[in-house]
Amino acid sequence: MFELSKEFRFDAAHTLNRAIEAESSRRIHGHSYRAQVTVRGTPDPETGMIVDLGMLSRLMEDARQALDHHFLDEVEGLGPATMENLSAWIWRRLDGQVPGLACVTVLRDSSGETCRYFGPAA
Ligand SMILES: Nc1nc2c(c(=O)[nH]1)N=C([C@H](O)[C@H](O)COP(=O)(O)OP(=O)(O)OP(=O)(O)O)CN2
Numbered sequence: 474m475f476e477l478s479k480e481f482r483f484d485a486a487h488t489l490n491r492a493i494e495a496e497s498s499r500r501i502h503g504h505s506y507r508a509q510v511t512v513r514g515t516p517d518p519e520t521g522m523i524v525d526l527g528m529l530s531r532l533m534e535d536a537r538q539a540l541d542h543h544f545l546d547e548v549e550g551l552g553p554a555t556m557e558n559l560s561a562w563i564w565r566r567l568d569g570q571v572p573g574l575a576c577v578t579v580l581r582d583s584s585g586e587t588c589r590y591f592g593p594a595a
């Protein structure tokens with residue numbers, strides 16, 4: 474069994490309602506994110522690949538375009554623009570298209586934060 478990951482980066486703005494740091498969080502502010510899509514499986518003996526990384530990259534491009542340089546509060550179906558919701562939203566966007574989809578990880582390097590979503594069944 475193997476795991477294979479591909480990453481895209483996006484920069485986006487949002488607001489958040491929080492119990493702490495409420496005022497600054499409600500102000501529009503931005504973050505730089507990385508999103509990693511991980512597939513799990515066994516390589517096809519002929520191709521040596523679980524999935525072609527180029528194909529994975531193409532499938533991820535639609536999600537990247539919907540997030541990069543967008544105001545996340547306005548992204549359809551996202552809800553409060555947390556790392557949890559971002560990883561679940563990317564999962565839903567790819568589910569059914571990416572064979573062996575195992576998890577979606579959203580990272581915010583500036584603050585050392587990571588959120589990993591394994592899908593609704595996990
Ligand atoms: N469970 C979660 N908690 C928080 C999330 C989240 O996605 N999931 N997100 C935020 C905010 O986006 C917030 O802007 C980050 O704030 P904070 O952690 O207080 O850190 P900084 O303001 O120091 O972060 P910078 O990225 O350096 O601006 C809060 N909580």
Ligand SMILES: [Zn+2]
Pocket residue numbers: 487489502503504
């Ligand atoms: Zn924020």
